[in-house]
Amino acid sequence: MHLRAGPRRGDTAAQTGPKLGVVAETQRVQLPNGIGLTVSDQGEGPVVLLNPGMGMPQTTWQFTGVPQGLLEAGFRVISYSARGVTGSDAPPPPYDVPTMAQDAALLLDHCGVDEAILVGYSMGCYVTQALLELRPGLARGVVLCAGLASSEIGRLVNEMELELIERLGELPAAVAAFETLITTLPTAQLQDAETVRVWKDMLLNGPASWTSPDGRHGQLAASQSWMVAGEPTRERLAAIEAPTLVIAYEQDLFFPPKTSLAAAEMIPNAQFVAVNGLAHGGLMLDPDRTATVRIVDFCRRIRSGDRPTRGRA
Template sequence: MTEPNPHPTEPELIRVADGVAIAATLVGDGPVVLLNGGLGMPAAVWPFTGIPDALTAAGFSVITYSARGLKPSSAPPAPYTVPQMADDAIAVLDHFGVHEAIVAGYSMGCYVTQALVSQWHGRVLGVAMMAGLRSSAIGEIVNEMELGLIDRLGDLPEAVTVFEQLMTTLTPDQLVDDDAVRTWRKLLTSGDTSWAGADGLRGQLSASQSWMLAKEPTPERLAAITAPTLVLSYEHDVFFPPAGGRAAAEHLPDVEFHELDGQAHGGVMLDPQRRAMSMLTAFCTRVRGGAAAD
């Protein structure tokens, strides 16, 4: 495996296909955990979850990357597919010489995680899916709305994306707190876009929509995930409601399911208790212990 850099300054640009480069970073020392981010989530967001630092402190190497469509990776022409995005992640693993790993995803990154397990020839030591095992009708409707607006207007108005992020990311208590809503609106409208080009948003939305319309994940796909699996759902997540996640988790052969109260879809980042960070780190440590005993 490529020697990890404990203090990287810039991600590596890895050519994964013709005209497509993925920006990725490997840090830490030990068994590898690959983190697949959600729709529109560049690698720079992961540190806000506390997960990379917790994992490296626990003796793991961590790979984060910005999926196709996001800066500083490439934004090839849309549409994209989830299996295609999984192939990008596999190319990143290959670049770093990784032959076995724990694979974790958040939100749409769970779709990529599921497809990667089906497509990768390496050894999957464990699988973790946070706020993203199975989507809802609301998720399909939001994707359909956003793709329709892009087709009609050529882009997605900022007011639409801000409203959607506020309504799905914040908790019910935060949504009725005017000061909290105004603060988050200001945060969401400051800074540059994370998209690498006009095709980035359209491409990732189309990948998400095609996955959901195909009724993925199918019971067969889930039953084929034989590695130990951690599933985390949040009480107020309208995109990935706990009931749907619990029902889907029943098809996983070796699963640990947790419903975390008090949080919505943004719980991985906003939960003051950092439960996802703690539970993922504990899960990876258990999986590593089991692998060492094999």
């Protein structure tokens, strides 16, 4: 899924997304591996690192309410645009998940962080898991939202997009818009003509999410290589020692609750939450901020030394 910030409430009668919070100031950070990233580093207190989804600019986090909630709760929040996304560098493809996790690790080094709560959304869950392996002992807690275990639909979409890029040199805009629409919005919104028109216009005419075609190709290749390798494996999940919160959305075609729950049950100390009525874009589009509230509460509990019990939360 290629993420952009959705239309804001009040923009149209469709009212398809939550209001934008205060946009965080960003800086450009040059990593020792030569990659430049757009980064936001705000607040004081225990660190929470936000690992983004595929094609997800750093600013999109503002639509989730997660940074605001964490800042108000007394956390230091670090977020970034990953390699390939607008504002950051896009080296030639392919990329892979361990390399993207290395970017995140080097960013934490730059920020002087050796302990953090890791929050991943969508493909950011892959990066979070690889980061756990790369930096043992880093994580005080882990949140894996809408990205723990991909479905066959997710694999099929990746294969389709990579084949189109190989044949045409880039992914046609209409194809990318359709794929984003069909997976981001819940069924009720997909059946509303005005909502679809607003999103179509935003996706086709709004600001680009990608630094370049290389960026899109690179991240798609990283996602596909993770899936083809059978990740996450049972062994990888069983090795997660930190308290973990897994969140899934009822209508998520890419990471449905069934596969997410099965994977969560392999993590020794994981809580599982299913959010009804929303699809893959639920973190941005939920007017009740269900997942956001859960994430902030989980981080508070980790800070207090509480270890949430395993099972459904």
